[in-house]
Amino acid sequence: MSEVRIAVEQRNEFGKGAARRTRRAGKIPAVLYGHGSDPQHLSLPSVEFARAVRENGHNAVLTLDVEGSGQELALTKTITSHPIKGYIEHVDLLLVKRGEKVTVNVPVVVTGDAASGALVSQELTEVEVEAEALHIPEQIELSVEGAEIGTQLHVSDLKLPKGTSLVSDPETMVVNISEAAAEMEEEPAAEEEEGGEEEASEEA
Template identity: 70%
Template sequence: MSEVRLAAEPRTEFGKGAARRTRRAGKIPAVLYGHGSDPKHLALPALEFARVIREHGTNAVLKLDLGNGGSELALTKTVTTHPIKNYIEHVDLLLVQRGETVKVAVPVVVTGEAAPGTLVTHELAEVELEAEALHIPEQVEVSIDGAEAGTQIHVSELPLPEGIKLFTDADALVVNVVPAPTASDMEAAEAPAEAEAPEEEAAEEQPATAEA
């Protein structure tokens, strides 16, 4: 993944009131930290940052233009969104360097169509891996094209670029292909529930025994 250029301005005001003013100006309060350096308080352009996250994911490497010719490379560590209005309230950024390896979570995407008469369950949504900061895969794709019932794909079988180190358990199940339930299977599953209903109704209709 190549770096994405993004303008960033220093913030000199802090607190809830200052954060609200920053957001009203169309920017997102952010903090850049890492490598033992003092945290830098920044304001990011809200629309541009949201577009980067939408198009490249949270593992996009940001090249932050800090003005005066200065720039830093960063990864998005945490994005805090408003629980109701769903806008981005704050961002934590992690300072990275070229050639440095970082540990990130990458989504697993299932492609293709399994064989007819099968049901596919996607058991693992993402894997944790370590990669060079500028070569983090946007996603890990696994194909199930033509897979028959009984096919199972584990983490150890995922196709990964060279140099990637996995931290997720290699035996963890990613995809499971099973026979699709038939109409008779569905009827058999519904039958016990229907059989219990008359017994419950009969119990409700039975008159209560009077105590002596």
């Protein structure tokens, strides 16, 4: 994961009205907290922040050039989006230091094809891990290549990158491989019956 540098401004107005004005100006209201310091209320540039999340995931680490107070290193902790329109409404940022370990949720991506006739059900989409702030994995892959029906893969089966340790319960199921249901052939038979009835009525 690459480090992203973003110039941000400090906010002096608060409340819903102030937040709307911030968003209308093309910026996102944010709060930076952590390490026992007082929270800092900031405005993030919408386009640059969205690009950082798109390219680095929701655990993006940002070098913030804070107007009037120097640089801060921050982990994107929580992103709140509008439930309908989808734009980012608010962001919580966590102060971090180089070399510091943080606990984050990382997406689990299932790869490969299971055995013929198998249905792959992913029961867990994210896993909680501890990693150095500047080396958080964007995702963790779990291969089901050739997995037979009846196979169950758990958190303990995940291969974590070097320097990353597991926080989630290792016994939690990630993937269940079951038998795919056979396709029903009743509909074509029903159509044949309907066709036969129509022919009989025409003959009558």
